[in-house]
Amino acid sequence: MSEALHSHLERAVECIARYEEQEALGAVLDAWRECRAPELVVFAQDLEARLDSAEAERAGQAAEARRAARDLARKLEERGTPDEVEARLDAVLGMLPEPRLIAGLLAITRLTSVAEPQAVLKLCAALWHVGPPFDVAPLEALHARMRPAAWAAAARLSSVIGLGLDWVPPELDAKARQLLAELRDAFRVRGAYASRSASILAQWLPRIHANPEDESVRLVMADQLLEVGDPLGELIMLQCSAAPDSERIDALLAKHVRSWELPLGGLVEPGTTRFERGLPVAVRMAGRAASLIPPEPGPAWCSVREINWARVGWSVVHGQWLAHPHLRGVTRMRRVELFWARLMGQPPNVSRLELCGPVGPHLSGTPAAADVFDRLALLPSLSWLELCDAYVSDVSLCANSRLATKLARIDIIGQGRWTLTVTPGAEVPIEATLVSERSIEAFERVLLAAERFGTRALRVRWERRLDAGCVERLRRAASGFSHVDWA
Structure with missing residues (x-):
């Protein structure tokens, strides 16, 4: 046996011990490509079954490759047009050989269109690429259906049949058998740890969700998770630390974030969730969420604070x-x-809301334009509004609404050209900033519209140097305020 085989199996054992089952599967498949022993196929199938049941294939580049191979294997067994079947056979040639593809390739032999010479040649190429072991009976049946005129493709198919008939299962040497035994033992231990980890989460997560500010409960759960090697325990400990190791936290999230997102369901954009103290607190909804009827949010959503x-x-x-x-x-x-x-x-507890405008160009003159802000005034806890990509007219619409009288803060961003912040309880309740000097005219109208929020005091800033004429124009626009700070 080659040293490469032993190296792949050693790597698989190490990956299982580190909770890196996806990488372990890749190592086992690399070992299978070196020595196609039946024992390796059986173990790979067991490991794949656990990964599929846990949906852990969502994590990382290796997982994406595994998901692509799994999906292609399923498509190979489905019916399709001749062009679709040939495209799937071409896709096989672009993937590393693996046992899962064989059943699909043999299933293709039952299709009537595959008896055509071009399709037979592509099927033969795919079978040569994936290699034995494979059952030759379906191939012999296909060979019998071929027309005499297709002798060249039939000869190629005969050589593939011969490859399957001549194949002799290799036997693992003593070292490979020992490594595979270690791998099976590690797999069983990991299975027991995974079961224990699930039990720990089921025991403690409801208590954390019921009292999210009690950090001591999280730390107890983290201790128990660390005992069974669950990396979530390490994340909780690190993020609860007074001096967290940011590099280690980033490394853990890069490797496990997609798996830790799974309890949130399919509405969340994979890989974008922010975690604090080990649990998800901020999520970004996936684009497909718009076209789906959202399923009932599970308990994992209890820790989410931002959507x-x-x-x-x-x-x-x-x-x-x-x-x-x-x-x-x-x-x-x-x-x-x-x-x-x-x-x-x-929603009863939303206190901060960021809206993407503008209102004016799309809704002005419609019933919606008159009541958007008034409807938002009905949100019982809303105290902070952020309006992005706004037009000047949106400042007036907001200021004239019932919403303006209940908010503690309003931030309005005018398409990256100006900003307006209103904090009624501050010493200077209104602050306006000109970002682009080319928007001086729009900014003048912003200052005039801002008077509707109150005229007690205003602070005006600009990010780039303005000439005297522009400054004078802004002074005139701000003349309705009792006091103006020129920052």
Whole structure:
């Protein structure tokens, strides 16, 4: 046996011990490519079954490759047009050989269209690429169906049949058998640890969700998770530390974030969740969330404090979803399309809301334009509004609404050209900043519209040097305020 085989099996043992089952499967498949012993196929199938049941294939580049191989293996067994079948055979040639593909390739032999010479040649190429062991009976049946005129393709198929008939299963040497035995033992131990880990989470997570500020409960759970080698325990310990190791935290998240996101379900954009003290606190909704009827949020959502909708359109159904008790901890929502905000319902604890405008160009003159901000005034806990990509007219719409009288802070960003911050309780309640000097005219109108929020005091800033004429124009626009700070 080659040293490469032993090296792959040693790597698989190490990966299993480090909770890196996806990488362990890759190492076992590398070993199979070196020595196609049946024992390696059986172990690979067992490991794949556990990964598939846990959906852990979502984590990392190796996982993406495994998912692609799994999906292709399934498609190979499905019916399709001749062009689709040939495209799938071409895809096989672009992948590393693995046992899972063999059943699909043999299933293709039953299709009528595969008896054509071009399809037979592609099937033969795919079988040569993947290699034995494979059952030759379906290939012999295909050979019998071929027309005499297709003698060249039939000869190629005969050589593939011969490859299958001549194949003799190799036997592992003593060292490889020992390593495989160690791998099976490690796999069993990992299975026991995984079961224990699931039990620990089931025991402690409900207590954490019920009292999220009690850090001592998290630390008890983290201790128990560390005992069974679960990396989530390490993440909790690190993020609860007074001096966290940011590099180690980043490394853990890079490797495990997608697996840790799984309890949140399929509405979350993979790999984007932010974790604090070991649990998800901020998520970004996936684009497909707009076209799905959202399933009931599970208990994992209890720790989420922020949802980024990333301009995902939604419906009344999503508004009802937001009222679920498991989302009672959500206090901030980001990147909500302003029009969809009218359908949001009244999630009770949302205190900070970021809207994507503008109102004016799309809704001005419609009933929606008159009541968007008034509807938001019904949110019981809302105290901070952020309006992005706004127009000057949106400043007036907001200032004239009932919403303006209940908020502790309003941030309005005018398409990257100006900003306006309103904090009624501050010594200087209104601050305006000119970002682009080319927007001086729009900024003048912003200052005039800002008077509707109150005229007690204003602070004006600009990020680039302005000439005397521009400064004078701004002074005139701000003349309605009792006091103006020129920062």
